[in-house]
Amino acid sequence: MKKSEWTEKAKKLTEKFPERKKEFVTGSGEPVNSLYTPEDMGEVPSSRYEEKIGFPGEYPYTRGVQHSMYRGKMWTMRQYAGFGDAEESNQRYRYLLNSGQTGLSVAFDLPTQIGYDSDDPKCKGEVGKVGVAIDSLKDMEILFKDIPLDKVSTSMTINAPAAVLLAMYIVNAEKHGVKRSDLTGTIQNDILKEYVARGTYIFPPTPSMKLITDIFEFCSKEIPKWNTISISGYHIREAGSTAAQEVGFTLADGIAYVDAAIKTGLNVDDFAPRLSFFFNSHNDLLEEVAKFRAARRLWANIMKERFKAKDVKSLMLRFHTQTGGSTLTAQQSDNNIVRVAVQTLAAVLGGTQSLHTNSRDEAMALPTEQSVTIALRTQQIIADESGVTNTADPLAGSYFVEALTDKMEAEAKAYIKKIDDMGGVVKAIEAGYIQKEIQNSAYAYQQGIETKDRIVVGVNKYTMEEKKHGELLKVNPEVEKKQVQRLKTVKTERSQKDVEAKLQDIKKTARDGGNLMYPIMDAVKAYATIGEICGVLREVFGEYREKVVI
Amino acid sequence: MSGKIRVLIAKPGLDGHDRGAKVVARALRDAGFEVIYTGLRRTPQEIARMAVEEDVNVVGLSLLSGAHKELFPAVIAELKKAGLNDVIVFGGGVIPEEDIPFLKKSGLGAVFTPGTSLQTVIDFVKNNVKPR
Numbered sequence: 050m051k052k053s054e055w056t057e058k059a060k061k062l063t064e065k066f067p068e069r070k071k072e073f074v075t076g077s078g079e080p081v082n083s084l085y086t087p088e089d090m091g092e093v094p095s096s097r098y099e100e101k102i103g104f105p106g107e108y109p110y111t112r113g114v115q116h117s118m119y120r121g122k123m124w125t126m127r128q129y130a131g132f133g134d135a136e137e138s139n140q141r142y143r144y145l146l147n148s149g150q151t152g153l154s155v156a157f158d159l160p161t162q163i164g165y166d167s168d169d170p171k172c173k174g175e176v177g178k179v180g181v182a183i184d185s186l187k188d189m190e191i192l193f194k195d196i197p198l199d200k201v202s203t204s205m206t207i208n209a210p211a212a213v214l215l216a217m218y219i220v221n222a223e224k225h226g227v228k229r230s231d232l233t234g235t236i237q238n239d240i241l242k243e244y245v246a247r248g249t250y251i252f253p254p255t256p257s258m259k260l261i262t263d264i265f266e267f268c269s270k271e272i273p274k275w276n277t278i279s280i281s282g283y284h285i286r287e288a289g290s291t292a293a294q295e296v297g298f299t300l301a302d303g304i305a306y307v308d309a310a311i312k313t314g315l316n317v318d319d320f321a322p323r324l325s326f327f328f329n330s331h332n333d334l335l336e337e338v339a340k341f342r343a344a345r346r347l348w349a350n351i352m353k354e355r356f357k358a359k360d361v362k363s364l365m366l367r368f369h370t371q372t373g374g375s376t377l378t379a380q381q382s383d384n385n386i387v388r389v390a391v392q393t394l395a396a397v398l399g400g401t402q403s404l405h406t407n408s409r410d411e412a413m414a415l416p417t418e419q420s421v422t423i424a425l426r427t428q429q430i431i432a433d434e435s436g437v438t439n440t441a442d443p444l445a446g447s448y449f450v451e452a453l454t455d456k457m458e459a460e461a462k463a464y465i466k467k468i469d470d471m472g473g474v475v476k477a478i479e480a481g482y483i484q485k486e487i488q489n490s491a492y493a494y495q496q497g498i499e500t501k502d503r504i505v506v507g508v509n510k511y512t513m514e515e516k517k518h519g520e521l522l523k524v525n526p527e528v529e530k531k532q533v534q535r536l537k538t539v540k541t542e543r544s545q546k547d548v549e550a551k552l553q554d555i556k557k558t559a560r561d562g563g564n565l566m567y568p569i570m571d572a573v574k575a576y577a578t579i580g581e582i583c584g585v586l587r588e589v590f591g592e593y594r595e596k597v598v599i
Numbered sequence: 600m601s602g603k604i605r606v607l608i609a610k611p612g613l614d615g616h617d618r619g620a621k622v623v624a625r626a627l628r629d630a631g632f633e634v635i636y637t638g639l640r641r642t643p644q645e646i647a648r649m650a651v652e653e654d655v656n657v658v659g660l661s662l663l664s665g666a667h668k669e670l671f672p673a674v675i676a677e678l679k680k681a682g683l684n685d686v687i688v689f690g691g692g693v694i695p696e697e698d699i700p701f702l703k704k705s706g707l708g709a710v711f712t713p714g715t716s717l718q719t720v721i722d723f724v725k726n727n728v729k730p731r
Contacts, residue, residue, distance in 0.1 A: 159613035174669025248615015379713040597638040
């Protein structure tokens with residue numbers, strides 16, 4: 050039977066027995082056909098394989114960045130965690146490590162992320178609520194108590210003041226006898242997405258890019274095993290973008306960072322091997338797998354053709370994934386365990402290097418110990434029981450997945466071209482283009498829920514009266530007071546003269562030029578606070594003013 | 600002819616999550632209200648000032664950072680200080696059910712938690728707010 054015959058026959062049957070919907074689409078609205086065959090993969094499959102699909106660990110890395118993938122090493126199980134003060138968070142980190150997670154991931158509170166001390170009047174009510182409060186090196190020392198930093202890699206979700214937290218991390222590690230060249234980990238350090246999706250910016254784009262490229266240079270010399278940036282699509286997707294926009298806007302951000310670094314005189318192969326990425330794992334499993342594969346192929350192509358990178362490591366898109374927080378429901382919250390399991394499968398079938406799984410209660414609060422344990426077990430069950438780790442990229446060759454991968458790559462490429470034509474990401478942000486695109490997708494997504502074209506089980510279908518849900522985590526309301534007190538103590542115990550001098554050094558470097566990491570390291574050693582350091586930088590760099598796009 | 604209802608959608612505090620605020624703002628605009636969105640990182644004082652400047656009938660506060668028990672009452676206090684005693688205030692975001700009675704006592708007319716439909720928010724404004 051030929052495909053055309055099948056299609057005719059299927060059409061006649063559909064007239065007699067209609068399908069459930071007029072149109073079937075992916076989670077991001079891409080039309081899905083009733084059938085995919087080799088024809089959907091382009092020309093003759095066997096020659097196409099070499100060029101488009103390739104081998105795991107080989108250009109264009111569609112099938113994964115390592116030859117052995119999970120046969121060699123499981124992805125890092127890295128639960129994003131932090132709340133209250135450093136003692137409480139340290140406890141949670143040690144619990145998670147003892148429960149089998151294989152890497153640390155630090156969540157900081159909003160004052161820390163935005164470069165304010167816990168006693169700043171702007172921070173009333175915010176201290177320790179969405180992550181751990183870190184004001185000075187003192188807090189960092191407590192945060193990592195009894196954690197072997199030569200054995201555990203740490204990811205820190207910190208952006209605008211990333212240089213400060215990185216400095217604190219290094220200084221603390223060295224105080225405990227760990228050589229900086231042995232340190233492994235990541236800082237998110239991705240300011241561009243802050244302006245359009247996450248909102249914890251401090252300074253305007255130009256000085257922010259300088260801080261980022263200073264970190265690239267510093268790390269290539271001082272901490273070669275460190276991932277200097279986690280170029281993120283997760284938040285762009287959470288802000289409401291489609292999957293193709295997630296890839297397109299993230300890789301466009303990546304291009305901007307590579308451009309900026311090269312402009313400072315760095316050779317692409319000096320820093321590109323230590324760039325990393327961070328994607329969302331959303332509901333539509335097959336679309337997400339296609340997304341990850343397309344992202345790898347597209348980035349490899351960009352690094353090779355556009356930036357002429359020679360080191361193969363510069364071509365490899367390595368990424369961390371988080372399951373989509375915005376898909377979680379407050380209604381019938383145990384259902385979220387199932388959602389996260391599907392999203393975990395998507396990330397693993399998509400070849401992620403590292404994974405955070407959300408907990409069932411996170412539509413309402415930070416996770417309880419019980420809830421985060423289930424989230425971690427989800428990863429462990431898929432790793433050890435499901436069999437999907439036995440071979441690399443098991444869905445390769447699926448007509449649907451390959452067709453979707455191609456489509457995703459083409460759409461993402463089109464977004465990158467559009468942004469290039471505008472003069473790059475910074476210009477696109479100034480024009481409000483990226484914000485508008487994300488917002489339009491977000492609005493369409495919600496409208497779909499309102500009309501029930503998009504089903505959310507427990508919310509617009511299968512709703513029910515619920516008993517009161519279980520215990521939620523409550524951040525200790527005394528944390529703010531404790532941090533304010535600790536700040537006072539730190540300030541009395543340190544040399545104020547020393548701190549003033551070190552802050553002036555930062556100011557001078559920010560104004561006159563030079564790598565800011567070095568004076569920031571010195572200030573951190575003297576127990577200067579994050580508010581003081583960022584305060585000085587605010588004086589020189591100014592503050593970003595949001596372009597309100599609605 | 601009575602005037603249109605004017606709505607201020609505000610983001611108090613440091614929280615950077617604006618997807619919900621923008622979607623609600625747009626839905627209210629499509630429903631026929633005049634909507635102004637404050638953008639991120641507004642202090643309670645700034646929100647009250649904008650409410651006065653824009654002569655709004657209703658203020659919607661969006662917050663997902665857990666600071667609602669401090670910031671929502673602070674906004675209401677600033678609105679009262681500015682003489683806006685007839686302005687209806689509603690809130691939304693990540694707010695535990697158990698905090699809602701406290702917020703209502705502080706003066707919030709409604710709190711819209713995760714899963715709330717846009718129609719619910721539109722209906723609340725329609726049914727509770729009179730244009731001046």
